[in-house]
Amino acid sequence: MQYQEALAYLYDKLPVFHRIGAKAIKPGLANIEKLCAALEQPHTRFKTIHVAGTNGKGSTSHMLAAIYQAAGYRVGLYTSPHLKSFTERIRINGQPIPDEEVAQFVTTFQALIEAVNPSFFEVTVAMAFDYFARKEVDLAIIEVGLGGRLDSTNILQPLLSVITNIGWDHMDLLGDTLDKIATEKAGIIKPQIPVIIGERQPETTAVFLKKAEEEQAPIYFAQDSFLCIDKGILTGKRQVEVLYQSLNSESLIALMLTIDLLGQYQLLNLPAVLQSVFLLQQFPVSTEQLQNGLASVTRLTGLKGRWQVLRKNPYVVADTAHNKPGFESLLAMIPTIQHRQLHLVIGFVQDKDVESVLALLPTSAKYYLCQANTPRALAVHDLFIKAVAAGLQGQVYPDVNAALASAVAEASAEDLVVVTGSTYVVAELQAL
The missing domain is CATH 3.40.1190.10 (Mur-like, catalytic domain)
Known part of the structure; x- marks a missing residue:
């Protein structure tokens, strides 16, 4: 073979x-x-x-x-x-x-x-x-x-x-x-x-x-x-x-x-x-x-995906946080980075406690919802419904790269963009 x-x-x-x-x-x-x-x-x-x-x-x-x-x-x-x-x-x-x-x-x-x-x-x-x-x-x-x-x-x-x-x-x-x-x-x-x-x-x-x-x-x-x-x-x-x-x-x-x-x-x-x-x-x-x-x-x-900086102005990072403890650590990191507006590009797999993670997330952030190309992925429309129920506002995208492109286009040079939610979402980033 x-x-x-x-x-x-x-x-x-x-x-x-x-x-x-x-x-x-x-x-x-x-x-x-x-x-x-x-x-x-x-x-x-x-x-x-x-x-x-x-x-x-x-x-x-x-x-x-x-x-x-x-x-x-x-x-x-x-x-x-x-x-x-x-x-x-x-x-x-x-x-x-x-x-x-x-x-x-x-x-x-x-x-x-x-x-x-x-x-x-x-x-x-x-x-x-x-x-x-x-x-x-x-x-x-x-x-x-x-x-x-x-x-x-x-x-x-x-x-x-x-x-x-x-x-x-x-x-x-x-x-x-x-x-x-x-x-x-x-x-x-x-x-x-x-x-x-x-x-x-x-x-x-x-x-x-x-x-x-x-x-x-x-x-x-x-x-x-x-x-x-x-x-x-x-x-x-x-x-x-x-x-x-x-x-x-x-x-x-x-x-x-x-x-x-x-x-x-x-x-x-x-x-x-x-x-x-x-x-x-x-x-x-x-x-x-x-x-x-x-x-x-x-x-x-060769480690990748742990608060990995992908670009600056706007400041874009990828992090493979994918469960509640991981998100608690991620959210503690965000205030240490000076920024005007937070943009979160996010997707999950089905078998995670997504509701408990969404409950942690700031309602002031802008959300770009997506899903990975894997059968385990939480369908992005299901994620949208869960996000709305948690008081989060966002748009739906077919994949992480489209979501990130939209976030970067909307962000100012002083903003922070974080791509997270699933190892599989981060893995599909073309910029990684």
């Missing part, structure tokens, strides 16, 4: 979450265990950090990858979903897996895929593990797809487990309370393997403490150890002062960091990143390497 044939085979043959949602999920580890057994257990042939959480796990994974790349290691990075190309999901030192590697994997293991009958996600996880093993990465950062306990990445025995935070998302699959959702995420905690919790939350702390105790896993709440103070954006990058306690004394150490991820919400992800790097002495990182990695995350890893 050629690359396009292989990709078409995967999409046509296997259930794909971003097309059909929850029906694509095949919970449990049986399929990935069968795949990895046939591939000679590739996931046991390299070291890993396993990253879960409701929001921030993608940014956290990319920041970790950038830091270890800056420190000179050969770093694998597995994330999902992709924005522009399937190959974005599997990277080594920021370079996507070559098309021919994807084609070769599918061609070689087509019979295995048909015998196991896995999901699309399970095959991509197996492909990533096989690629990282064959290319002999020093360390791989592996992002959980959904949940944790039953996610196919949970076959790993990592050096560290990281859980960024717990919020309201995928309640149909993970549970209708934060402690139930936390229980699913806590499923990545392994016997005697340290776990880092990014944000200490009253509803979930006890869940993590109990699971860590059961597994005899050392547990660290990163926000207790690292205080990150926003110093604003200077020369196009966010400046952060970090205060933490020295391991050798009770004195506080101040560390200045420059981060090229502009979203203020990245300060919530940063403590878990720093705790991971400071804890994982098997892969030492100097202060200079840490600073260099965080200053160049997008260049080193």
Whole structure:
């Protein structure tokens, strides 16, 4: 097979979450265990950090990858979903897996895929593990797809487990309370393997403490150890002062960091990143390497869609916020950008709690409603009805690019335009 044939085979043959949602999920580890057994257990042939959480796990994974790349290691990075190309999901030192590697994997293991009958996600996880093993990465950062306990990445025995935070998302699959959702995420905690919790939350702390105790896993709440103070954006990058306690004394150490991820919400992800790097002495990182990695995350890893500035005058940004916690962080960021009028280009998928998100949005903004080209997309006319019910005024557009073009045409040079609501909406931006 050629690359396009292989990709078409995967999409046509296997259930794909971003097309059909929850029906694509095949919970449990049986399929990935069968795949990895046939591939000679590739996931046991390299070291890993396993990253879960409701929001921030993608940014956290990319920041970790950038830091270890800056420190000179050969770093694998597995994330999902992709924005522009399937190959974005599997990277080594920021370079996507070559098309021919994807084609070769599918061609070689087509019979295995048909015998196991896995999901699309399970095959991509197996492909990533096989690629990282064959290319002999020093360390791989592996992002959980959904949940944790039953996610196919949970076959790993990592050096560290990281859980960024717990919020309201995928309640149909993970549970209708934060402690139930936390229980699913806590499923990545392994016997005697340290776990880092990014944000200490009253509803979930006890869940993590109990699971860590059961597994005899050392547990660290990163926000207790690292205080990150926003110093604003200077020369196009966010400046952060970090205060933490020295391991050798009770004195506080101040560390200045420059981060090229502009979203203020990245300060919530940063403590878990720093705790991971400071804890994982098997892969030492100097202060200079840490600073260099965080200053160049997008260049080193190819990360897109996190408060990504597309143009100025008007100021246009794209952000993949797609659930209530994500929007709360996004809306906290907007007042930090000086602007006259806010324009929101927005679309959602069907299985999100759209009403709760719309209730957060300012009625003073101008709305440009659209939908992504995926069967999971919330029809734009249905979104219009929900928006009107929430007191929001807007126009309907067939796709995100038409919506953005209209927003830019209507906006003055002093206005702010934000494209958001769904990873799939942002992915279709021609300007991304």
